[in-house]
Amino acid sequence: MSDNYIAHVRKDLDDTWATPHSLSDHLKMTAKMAGKFAAKFNSEEWGKAVGLAHDAGKGRLEWQKYLRLKSGYFDEEAHLEGKPGKMPHAIHGAKLAEELHGKRIGRILSYCIAGHHAGLPDWSGAEGAGQSSLEFQLTRVKDLSEIEQFVLEGIRSSKPSVPPWHFSSGLDMSLWIRMLYSCLVDADFLDTESYMDQGKSDDRSGYCLIMELLERLNHFNKQLDETSEDTPVNQIRRSIRKKCMEMAEESQGFFSLSVPTGGGKTLSSLAFGLEHAKTHNLNRIIYVIPYTSIIEQNANVFRKALGDDQVVEHHSSLDEEDSTPKSRLAAENWDAPVIVTTSVQFFESLFAAKSSRCRKLHNIANSVVVLDEAQLVPVEYLTPILETMQLLVDHYHVSFVISTATQPAFREHTVEGKAFKGLKNVREIMGDEDDVKRLYASLKRVQVQLPESFHTASSWEEIAEELQQYEQVLCIVSDRKSCRELHKLMPKGTYHLSALMCGQHRSEIIESIKEKLKNKEPVQVVSTQLVEAGVDFDFPVVYRALAGLDSIAQAAGRCNREGKLPEPGQVIVFTAPKKAPMGILRKAADTTCSILATTQQRDPLEYSIFEDYFSELYWKANSLDSKNIISLLKPDPQDCGIHFRTAAEKFRIIDDSRQKTILVRYSEGDKLIDLLKFKGPDRGLMRKLQRYTVNVYNEEFNLLLQRGSIVEVQPGIFALTSSIEYSRETGLMVDETLFDPEDLIQ
Numbered sequence: 001m002s003d004n005y006i007a008h009v010r011k012d013l014d015d016t017w018a019t020p021h022s023l024s025d026h027l028k029m030t031a032k033m034a035g036k037f038a039a040k041f042n043s044e045e046w047g048k049a050v051g052l053a054h055d056a057g058k059g060r061l062e063w064q065k066y067l068r069l070k071s072g073y074f075d076e077e078a079h080l081e082g083k084p085g086k087m088p089h090a091i092h093g094a095k096l097a098e099e100l101h102g103k104r105i106g107r108i109l110s111y112c113i114a115g116h117h118a119g120l121p122d123w124s125g126a127e128g129a130g131q132s133s134l135e136f137q138l139t140r141v142k143d144l145s146e147i148e149q150f151v152l153e154g155i156r157s158s159k160p161s162v163p164p165w166h167f168s169s170g171l172d173m174s175l176w177i178r179m180l181y182s183c184l185v186d187a188d189f190l191d192t193e194s195y196m197d198q199g200k201s202d203d204r205s206g207y208c209l210i211m212e213l214l215e216r217l218n219h220f221n222k223q224l225d226e227t228s229e230d231t232p233v234n235q236i237r238r239s240i241r242k243k244c245m246e247m248a249e250e251s252q253g254f255f256s257l258s259v260p261t262g263g264g265k266t267l268s269s270l271a272f273g274l275e276h277a278k279t280h281n282l283n284r285i286i287y288v289i290p291y292t293s294i295i296e297q298n299a300n301v302f303r304k305a306l307g308d309d310q311v312v313e314h315h316s317s318l319d320e321e322d323s324t325p326k327s328r329l330a331a332e333n334w335d336a337p338v339i340v341t342t343s344v345q346f347f348e349s350l351f352a353a354k355s356s357r358c359r360k361l362h363n364i365a366n367s368v369v370v371l372d373e374a375q376l377v378p379v380e381y382l383t384p385i386l387e388t389m390q391l392l393v394d395h396y397h398v399s400f401v402i403s404t405a406t407q408p409a410f411r412e413h414t415v416e417g418k419a420f421k422g423l424k425n426v427r428e429i430m431g432d433e434d435d436v437k438r439l440y441a442s443l444k445r446v447q448v449q450l451p452e453s454f455h456t457a458s459s460w461e462e463i464a465e466e467l468q469q470y471e472q473v474l475c476i477v478s479d480r481k482s483c484r485e486l487h488k489l490m491p492k493g494t495y496h497l498s499a500l501m502c503g504q505h506r507s508e509i510i511e512s513i514k515e516k517l518k519n520k521e522p523v524q525v526v527s528t529q530l531v532e533a534g535v536d537f538d539f540p541v542v543y544r545a546l547a548g549l550d551s552i553a554q555a556a557g558r559c560n561r562e563g564k565l566p567e568p569g570q571v572i573v574f575t576a577p578k579k580a581p582m583g584i585l586r587k588a589a590d591t592t593c594s595i596l597a598t599t600q601q602r603d604p605l606e607y608s609i610f611e612d613y614f615s616e617l618y619w620k621a622n623s624l625d626s627k628n629i630i631s632l633l634k635p636d637p638q639d640c641g642i643h644f645r646t647a648a649e650k651f652r653i654i655d656d657s658r659q660k661t662i663l664v665r666y667s668e669g670d671k672l673i674d675l676l677k678f679k680g681p682d683r684g685l686m687r688k689l690q691r692y693t694v695n696v697y698n699e700e701f702n703l704l705l706q707r708g709s710i711v712e713v714q715p716g717i718f719a720l721t722s723s724i725e726y727s728r729e730t731g732l733m734v735d736e737t738l739f740d741p742e743d744l745i746q
Contacts, residue, residue: 033187057089123641248275261557528665548588
């Protein structure tokens, strides 16, 4: 009888219906995979249980009739809940799990099962969930007698008992449920994918073992050492990398990597990650970067060292639409050994409710996470972020490397007599405080010149005139509108870099600039802050519009980077005619002024100044959990009530309702967009298209749409109609005179 029950159906290329996907097979395979994934955090039986029950609602004659619609015909999208006219099935499995396993165990399972298509629900309507709440949905299921016996027997065979550890108050239980949910949705997607698109499973293999990647990196570093000059700076970089390799043998936990800009943190932290993963048998390295606009620079370095096919960039929302079966299957699950992502993608996923966003979470377990430029973690969510990081270390075999030249105070400490519940036992890779101070002194290669007055602005015409005095000069401003205004005043041939250029375009421009610097040719560059991390420029002179001390330090890292100049490089800070964008960038610039205004004799790059800077910038904030995320995710002891969906909606590092992603027809992007239009999304294609995206504000998006510049090529995915409105000099051509867009941290 079980052979007659179907989980999915698909059409083949000849437009005929293929052999249906057996419900019995789907439940067993999903349970097997979910159990394997959950075993990474000692929850194998729980993973099996959610897998066996997730599609129990399809074991009803009513649903099977609905799938077939009428004799001889099927519905390929029948299983996609939440779309108009689709019959629910997930809530029946959730109700059944509570009845067969009891409320205590069943409630935990029911969150995962009920949300495996529609997303993790809120328990009650108290936060506005209403009829979408799990509490309400469970009351709507009156009769489970229709469910076939083979489904019931399968669910009874799973035996989850007690959770794998005693939960602490706060986020502990909600994170564990979200991890179980991740195991379920990834297993469900993978088994469905193996049926719906059999060839695609082959794309999910071919990755090297961590040991092989470490050998590749060691070979790459050896060649780098042999071909690089034996300068004092390179000697220091080698000693930093050596120290990272030695410390990688330490037990798992939290590490800080305090190295000045230009000290080679990117490759050194990767070396630590791979050696640490080898030592502790971990699965992957996840590199978290604050800016979308610079993510490809680090990814390119890793590809050169490890191979093009071993590194995955993941930052766009392109693959997170749930509108079609293909787009769901294309969602990223972080199954590669090296992931390069953004802080928005990483942290928002840890608090997400959508299946496509949560799918990858179980692959954070058993990994090394490197937080690059960790000082940019958003202060308004700092408490839930740090608590989650601590839980990942305590229960999910994760090690964190907090990597930055300007370390924020994440450790447990006391601020003005009040305890700050930070991270426990953070070990500094470079040694004690005196060791770090000596390292910073040894890598000092520039002299910073501050403006005479922080309140007297220079005009763009004045700045342009100054810049033209230098053959090789980089000027960094705080927003893309200022970047274009200044660039227009510069001589023909001046390079422009901003987030209005797609990743592939920026990479090509950056390589051209590096080549000119290497050959000692004239090169003038105007850029937004996207070059302040992950871009190994070495200019003799760098101008920086007034910004946070951390940004000034990053800008200084692009000056005399290799220490080859006979005199210190020049870093000239100026007050721009337009202030930094509102929000954290404006607050950072104001904090710099308040700290330096009292004593301009103080070196803005000295190691100890950053403690004062971050103390004023972050640790005196009114709230480190401004949206009450912890209270939303703390389970009610009476009914295990958790408000997953509301917390996810409130945890937004960037308000994505203000912006949209579009694909641009630059270089190979032209062909890839046409391919997407013709065949629809798949994982490989969406990964390639990440290199050809630009984020725009809604006003810009609507303007482009109204004038016919963009078109919807797939549901929810928009692309330029032609390459006419994409400049090979400055990127996407938008009319910025209508509004004042701010650069995005993402």
